[in-house]
Amino acid sequence: MYQVIARKYRPQTFEELLGQGHIKQTLRNAIEQGRVGHAYIFSGPRGTGKTTTARILAMALNCEEGPTPKPDPSSPVCQEIAAGGALDVVEIDAASNRGIDEMRRLRQNVQYRPVRDRYKIFIIDEAHQITTDAFNALLKTLEEPPEWMVFVLCTTEPQAIPATILSRCQHFAFQPVDVGEVLEHLGHICDSEGVTAEDDALAAIALAGDGSVRDSLSALDQAIAAFGNRLEAAAVRDLIGAISSESADRILAAIRDSDQAGMLAAVDDMFRQGHHPQYFCGELARHFRNLLVMKLAGAETRLVSAGAREREAAGVWIDYFSEDDLTRFVNLLLSLYSELQDCTHQRFRLEVGLLKLVHAARLAPIEEVIGSLGRPSAPIAAPASGDRRPTAAPSTGGPSRRASPKPRAKRPSAPLSLKDKLLHRLRSSEGTETLTEILESGTVQLDGRTLRLTVDSERKGVFELQRPVLEAAAVAVVAKKVRISIEADETPRPPPKGGDAQGAGNSRQPSLGFEARAKADPAVRAITEQHPGRLVGIADLRS
Ligand SMILES: Nc1ncnc2c1ncn2[C@@H]1O[C@H](COP(=O)(O)OP(=O)(O)O)[C@@H](O)[C@H]1O
Ligand SMILES: [Mg+2]
Structure with a gap:
């Protein structure tokens, strides 16, 4: 008979169980030291392995040569337990046995010695379903348990368990399993089932479980049922309704290029592929959240559940958007997600919602510029430095001939320089003003595993003092451990001039004194320093 993969x-x-590291370790130690408790909450x-762990615990306690942290799965007792047929291991589904009568019966049952084995183990699934009265009937049993009793209450909702019960149990909180581990597990299973699968097909299946191993294994079952022994990424994605990274890329490109028509086309595609709008929106939110986390913690971070391809694709995008951009996008998508919940015109809602992302991206730089006005040394976030539009041709241009404010469209979005990234990172922590100020006039270069920072020789000492801060920022930016070498810049520095440091090509204007003053204004300098060579003109609005 066919048995489902899960x-x-x-x-x-314990060794076969994925994730749950500290739980496995604590239980193994307890068994080894003969300190197994009488009541657990999983x-x-x-x-994520709650019932499975409860059964392994039962095997460990009742195994012939036990109690042992390494029970022998092939022994008769363990096989009985695995099959759910051991007399001394009682599994109860609280969803259908939640009342006081059932708990009274259970209480009586607890009083009888084990029929054959060492311990009598009660595994209660869905324990949060037990009524308050029924829980009360258990209190005394938990307080004065017979020596052979071990209770394991499994639940997805620990907050629904009364405090009186909680305080009498050892509580283990199972965590969603890391997608990387699930992926590896899926690979092994495919090998032993004789299934060949594309990496991306398995990645989609691993992601579909969202940390639940059982859900991923069910998705694998479904895929094998549908496609047999060859799993291709595109087909599997369609089957489980995952959005492809191409779809996500199209959305991202539309945002970057301020391409509203492109965004609408991407939505249309999504409908053609048969995605549900809310699900699609949720997946997009997850995708954007991943980008944000990678931006903050480096592309290889384990905080992101993503396959290798998705990671690689994301790595390209994170240079285009600032942290603020990405945060804004995630927020917009999350509110769109809840709006789509009971909405009748889902398609229109989704279209309008996604167009908002395009607008949000376009507004961002303006906000940043305005925000930086009052603060001379304030940073202007990421997009700025990738954004070198050619200076407007000065030949015919009077001061009033400004380039019309182009959308972000079609500009060559060069990635940020290492120095920009490092500065950006440093500015996001407090107390780094001096450090960033010194670094601003220095250089940054990555040489294999050495990050060379060349700074003003007179201030090298001050800089050196903050090495730990630099190291932390460097790891985040370079996404690997690097050695920091601080070197003195010996080239003589020109004395600071209040005048035209940027050479914006307007110095032949008649009103030189006025222009020089305008350029020396701290707010203007803050902007021109961030956008070198892009000062188009200076107009005296009084005349
Ligand atoms: N941590 C895990 N490691 C390996 N497989 C797991 C894990 N968690 C769940 N599974 C798989 O999912 C199935 C159901 O797991 P189960 O322990 O009943 O989950 P829970 O009780 O937490 O809902 C198992 O048969 C197993 O195949
Ligand atoms: Mg279970």
């Missing part, structure tokens, strides 16, 4: 591959030992999302 059951066929249910772990039989809480956590579905399909």
